[in-house]
Amino acid sequence: MEKQFNTRSMIFTLFGDYIRHHDNVIWIGSLIRLLQEFGHNEQSVRAAISRMSKQGWVQSKKIGNKSYYSLTERGQARMEEASKRIYKTDHPSWDGQWRILVYTIPENKRHLRDELRKELVWSGFGLLSNSCWITPNPLEEQVNRLIEKYDINEYVSYFNASYEGMNNQSDLVQKCWNLDEVNAKYQSFIQEYSQKYVIDKNRIEKGELSNGSCFVKSALLVHQYRKFLFIDPNLPQELLPKRWLGDSAASLFKDYYNMLIEPANTFFKEVFEMGEINQIKEELKK
Known part of the structure; x- marks a missing residue:
């Protein structure tokens, strides 16, 4: 499979969407196996996780001759914050x-x-x-x-x-953020992924999408949507332009994600648990 997105970013996505919900720890062998689905080889995974460890996002622990990785406290805090914004159900309230x-x-x-x-x-x-x-x-x-x-x-x-002028609040927002550019990116996301959603919904209903394919599509969807965290300031409703496409993009993302997540979770658990079983077998041989 052709490599999609850089390895470090995909590891962040897997930790945020899967691993942190499974005791926040994974065997490196399972991580390598999961990343193979996206075209990443063992060498790139080991190099990326090592770099993330040096940057303070993850920590490693040796059990026998096996290496296990988990998010650090800082990494968990970042994933929690990102998750709240990715899966938010409403705009933040504003106290003015x-x-x-x-x-x-x-x-x-x-x-x-x-x-x-x-x-x-x-x-x-x-x-x-x-x-x-x-x-x-x-x-x-x-x-x-x-x-x-x-x-x-x-x-x-x-x-x-409090803001006392000299212009209105919308002028202040326009000076600090380019919301027209963000809106244009939301429009592109909606155009691309609304088509993919319809196609994949039809394929799932016909039983043509494997659990592994759903896992890849789900992770790539989250990975793509997560990019908005770097450009969308998550403003309260009162400060957004009238024709704001962020809500439509969020609705599409949730529908698409909810459609994929059950088979995607099934695939993840199979790989994750196989790593655990192999570890137990290794321990029993000693």
Whole structure:
């Protein structure tokens, strides 16, 4: 099978959608087997999981001569946050307040700025002006994690404030986020995946899609939809444009995902449990 998407990203998807619901631990052999479905070989899986371990997302444990991997506390927190946003049922409520984060990171720590920018964008912050970020959502928990992660407490100020002008709230939103661009990407997602949904629904009803195929399609669907976490700031309804396509995309995603997830879970469990059985057999031989 042709390799689809980079190995590290697919591992994140599998941890977020499957592994964390199975005691948050998996044998490397099972992970390699699962990633083969997407065209990733053993070498690329081992290299990616090693890199994720060094970055603090996963941790490893040896049992005999077998390596097992699980999400770290930081990794679990990120997966929980991502899951809430991917499978959200409604827009966040808004108290009318804006959270403002301002930082003055010194030149000798400038490497932290790019990392911090990426994290803030992922969390839904918008850039108001140089080193000044805003969000209508209460993201204090995420901010505190970032400050602790990068050890930048002395360089960051965080405010909770009301907007007093001089323009209206929609002008402020337009200045900080390019929602037209996000809407265009949602439109492309809807056009592509509404067609795929109809085709796969018909194939499932005819019994033409295997559990393994559903597993691949489900993971790739989540993987593709997860990209919106990096560009959609998850704004309250009051701050969104009238013709917002995010809701239609979310509805399509849920219908498609719910159609695939039962056979996909069956396939995952077969591979996962086979790894456990093989481990028990190895232990009994000793």
